Amino acid sequence: MGEVNSLYSEQVMDHFHNPRNAGGMENPDGTGRVGNPICGDIMELYIRVNNGIITEARFKTLGCGAAIATSSMVTEMVRGLPIEEALQISNKAVAEALGGLPSVKMHCSMLAEEALKAAIEDYYHKCGHVNTV
Amino acid sequence: MEQIYLDYAATSPAHPRVIKAMQPYYFAQFGNPSSIHTCGQQSRAAVEEARSKIAAFIGSGKEEIVFTSSGTEANNFALKGIAWANRKRGNHIIISSIEHHASLESCRFLEKQGFDISYLPVDEYGMVDPGSVKNSLKPETILMSVMHANNEVGTFQPVVEIGAIARQAGVYFHCDAVQTLGQVPVNVGRMNVDLLSVSAHKLYGPKGVGALFIRKGTTISPLLHGGGQERGLRASTENLPGIVGFGAAVEIAGSEMENESRRLCRLRDQLIRGIMDDIEGIRLNGHPVARLPNNVNVSIRCVEGESVVLNLDFEGICASTGSACTSSSLEPSHVLMAMGLSPELAHGSLRLTLGKWTTSAHIERLLEVLPGIVSRLRAMSPLTISGKEAG
Numbered sequence: 001m002g003e004v005n006s007l008y009s010e011q012v013m014d015h016f017h018n019p020r021n022a023g024g025m026e027n028p029d030g031t032g033r034v035g036n037p038i039c040g041d042i043m044e045l046y047i048r049v050n051n052g053i054i055t056e057a058r059f060k061t062l063g064c065g066a067a068i069a070t071s072s073m074v075t076e077m078v079r080g081l082p083i084e085e086a087l088q089i090s091n092k093a094v095a096e097a098l099g100g101l102p103s104v105k106m107h108c109s110m111l112a113e114e115a116l117k118a119a120i121e122d123y124y125h126k127c128g129h130v131n132t133v
Numbered sequence: 134m135e136q137i138y139l140d141y142a143a144t145s146p147a148h149p150r151v152i153k154a155m156q157p158y159y160f161a162q163f164g165n166p167s168s169i170h171t172c173g174q175q176s177r178a179a180v181e182e183a184r185s186k187i188a189a190f191i192g193s194g195k196e197e198i199v200f201t202s203s204g205t206e207a208n209n210f211a212l213k214g215i216a217w218a219n220r221k222r223g224n225h226i227i228i229s230s231i232e233h234h235a236s237l238e239s240c241r242f243l244e245k246q247g248f249d250i251s252y253l254p255v256d257e258y259g260m261v262d263p264g265s266v267k268n269s270l271k272p273e274t275i276l277m278s279v280m281h282a283n284n285e286v287g288t289f290q291p292v293v294e295i296g297a298i299a300r301q302a303g304v305y306f307h308c309d310a311v312q313t314l315g316q317v318p319v320n321v322g323r324m325n326v327d328l329l330s331v332s333a334h335k336l337y338g339p340k341g342v343g344a345l346f347i348r349k350g351t352t353i354s355p356l357l358h359g360g361g362q363e364r365g366l367r368a369s370t371e372n373l374p375g376i377v378g379f380g381a382a383v384e385i386a387g388s389e390m391e392n393e394s395r396r397l398c399r400l401r402d403q404l405i406r407g408i409m410d411d412i413e414g415i416r417l418n419g420h421p422v423a424r425l426p427n428n429v430n431v432s433i434r435c436v437e438g439e440s441v442v443l444n445l446d447f448e449g450i451c452a453s454t455g456s457a458c459t460s461s462s463l464e465p466s467h468v469l470m471a472m473g474l475s476p477e478l479a480h481g482s483l484r485l486t487l488g489k490w491t492t493s494a495h496i497e498r499l500l501e502v503l504p505g506i507v508s509r510l511r512a513m514s515p516l517t518i519s520g521k522e523a524g
Contacts, residue, residue: 017447
């Protein structure tokens, strides 16, 4: 058990067992929902935006260890970022921040990137922004 | 923290008596069973003694047992060996859709070689209907393969009936008994089988050794060609310590199986009842009665299996899931899907398999931690078990 003989890195296990920002958000400025039950993962990401800056992000995820850990990590990574910068966050960056993911689990990090983009798109849509992601 | 192992269907530890029986054959008595000298002939005697024990245990003739490196090899051997040797008679094979990958992938390989494969459906409990076996028969059918009990959901298959259909149709019948040997009586005569796969490491024997029973008179091609070992059916220097260990494991199973199965059934039912009582939104996968004494498989709504297994591991409990987020296909268990489960339920499956060292205290510990794990994961899930979306 633990770091030595684990499927996942220490950081993944930390975010899995102690997820940051887990749970819903009251009246979020943007919500992104991605994934599908067929592949087993559903991720919902909520953001609060103030003056173009993401001040808070939370998530609800049904999924494997990698899905939960990447959800947790992406909510940490976007907090305090201007929207334009948040849009630059790639799935690779999320995986790297977690000390890497097993190659078969990289698709889970795609979910985090897609959920974030979907949440920002929803925010743009809500405030009548002409830009799309 | 004490480790609680509830994954005996994946593999079991070798019994200390098995290890003791194997020990001399690594150094003191290491000879090649094919050698003429005494050192070799002592090894030959040990291999033949193990063969006799296994033959007696499954009610076969000694010369009907061929040792292999695994259950996977035994299944490959049975399916490819029969297909290749009987191609002139026909090219049609009937197999259940819930077989182990070793059998299913062998059939997919044979399909590419021009064989025609029929995949039998199962009912909601994971059971094959003998009627569908009968309906799938064609004049070109040469072989049917249905396992004794399923490795994921534990459901027993009506092998006696299927074997009788095969016998009447003049078709070979292969049965994968890897999960059942040592748990329930396995008798090749009563089961009407022509070929039967078994593996040592599921019944407290060593890994790396299996066997295929091949009924006398069966036409089969070997997979391995070489020095003519195993009467030319499986060339390769015998895995001497492994084979001796297999023999020892079978001997122990013979004396302990009856009481042990009864004990495991009690623990199994205690576990199933506990999970159903303590957690909402549970579906028992597999047959409620016709199931392996050591198998529990449930789907937990609105959670994903791997996250449950990781949490249990954190508590020192080893379990398994049919959610296959790690497989390249991302598709959940083919067994659960064949039983008609939704992908969501299949991804939320948890398999707990018990064995010789499982105690009532282990079951209680599992029941103590599982509800908390499930509610923690559900609190994090965008789905709720009432079916309503969480806010």
